[in-house]
Amino acid sequence: MKDNAGLKKVAFWVLLVVIVCFFVFPIFWVYLTSFKTNEAIRSMSPFSFKPTIENYKMLFLTRHVDVPFINSLIISGVSTLVVMLISIPAAYSFARYNTSGGQLLFTTISTRMFPGVIAAIPFFTLFRDLRLLDTHVGLILIYVYFNMSFATFLMYGFFKEIPEQVEYAAMMDGYSRFAILRKIVLPLAKPGIAISTIFTLIWAWNEFFFAFLFTSRVAKTASVELSLFWGAAQIQWGAMAAMMSIALMPTLIVAIFLQKYIVRGLTFGAVKG
Numbered sequence: 001m002k003d004n005a006g007l008k009k010v011a012f013w014v015l016l017v018v019i020v021c022f023f024v025f026p027i028f029w030v031y032l033t034s035f036k037t038n039e040a041i042r043s044m045s046p047f048s049f050k051p052t053i054e055n056y057k058m059l060f061l062t063r064h065v066d067v068p069f070i071n072s073l074i075i076s077g078v079s080t081l082v083v084m085l086i087s088i089p090a091a092y093s094f095a096r097y098n099t100s101g102g103q104l105l106f107t108t109i110s111t112r113m114f115p116g117v118i119a120a121i122p123f124f125t126l127f128r129d130l131r132l133l134d135t136h137v138g139l140i141l142i143y144v145y146f147n148m149s150f151a152t153f154l155m156y157g158f159f160k161e162i163p164e165q166v167e168y169a170a171m172m173d174g175y176s177r178f179a180i181l182r183k184i185v186l187p188l189a190k191p192g193i194a195i196s197t198i199f200t201l202i203w204a205w206n207e208f209f210f211a212f213l214f215t216s217r218v219a220k221t222a223s224v225e226l227s228l229f230w231g232a233a234q235i236q237w238g239a240m241a242a243m244m245s246i247a248l249m250p251t252l253i254v255a256i257f258l259q260k261y262i263v264r265g266l267t268f269g270a271v272k273g
Contacts, residue, residue: 030241030244038237059243063225078140084197087152091159092185095156096167105156108148109150112150123214133215134216135219143210162188167180170183198255205247211223
């Protein structure tokens with residue numbers, strides 16, 4: 001029996017290491033490539049090279065990619081903040097009040113059931129008339145539109161898991177509905193808020209289609225800038241890898257800081273007493 005338990009433990013750790021390497025290796029390879037010259041990238045000895053920072057210098061001194069990164073930070077950050085400010089009270093109201101028998105909630109999430117390309121032409125025409133093309137406000141409005149329904153639906157599930165008896169007890173103590181939401185419900189829903197926030201932020205940070213279609217110079221984002229390294233004559237692998245390595249950092253940093261809430265959020269409601 002002990003031998004079987006030992007084999008299962010070894011198999012578990014081997015499988016865990018394989019899974020971690022499977023997901024971590026592409027990120028490691030991107031960072032490794034970012035410190036290579038074009039000759040080293042084409043070399044048959046991938047780990048035998050002299051590190052260089054020329055790719056990073058080219059990004060900031062020649063391509064001036066700091067502007068697209070700042071645009072991405074502004075657009076994704078503001079849109080995520082607006083989405084959460086709207087979706088949290090909306091999801092709470094859906095969870096506590098039987099609004100139209102749940103039909104309004106279904107109508108809200110249905111905006112994510114069709115491909116985004118369907119909305120491209122109407123939005124493009126509208127933004128052209130409103131002079132919102134190639135502006136931060138235009139992309140922020142697009143991202144709020146597509147992410148608000150998703151965040152509301154996600155937060156709805158977390159609010160439903162919070163027992164209503166806790167709120168009834170607070171009402172007996174004289175708390176208003178707003179005070180209950182602020183002092184009791186939101187602290188209990190921190191894992192769900194963290195999950196919704198990071199999913200919304202990742203979608204806004206990585207979004208390419210609308211950023212490519214609706215921007216050209218002023219509001220161009222990092223994802224659009226990244227696509228420009230893929231030219232007709234050549235592919236700038238080193239610069240592209242450097243750009244990717246920087247683009248990965250914001251979402252990785254947010255995920256690290258919200259890690260404990262993400263783990264709790266993914267298992268929230270899984271175990272019931």
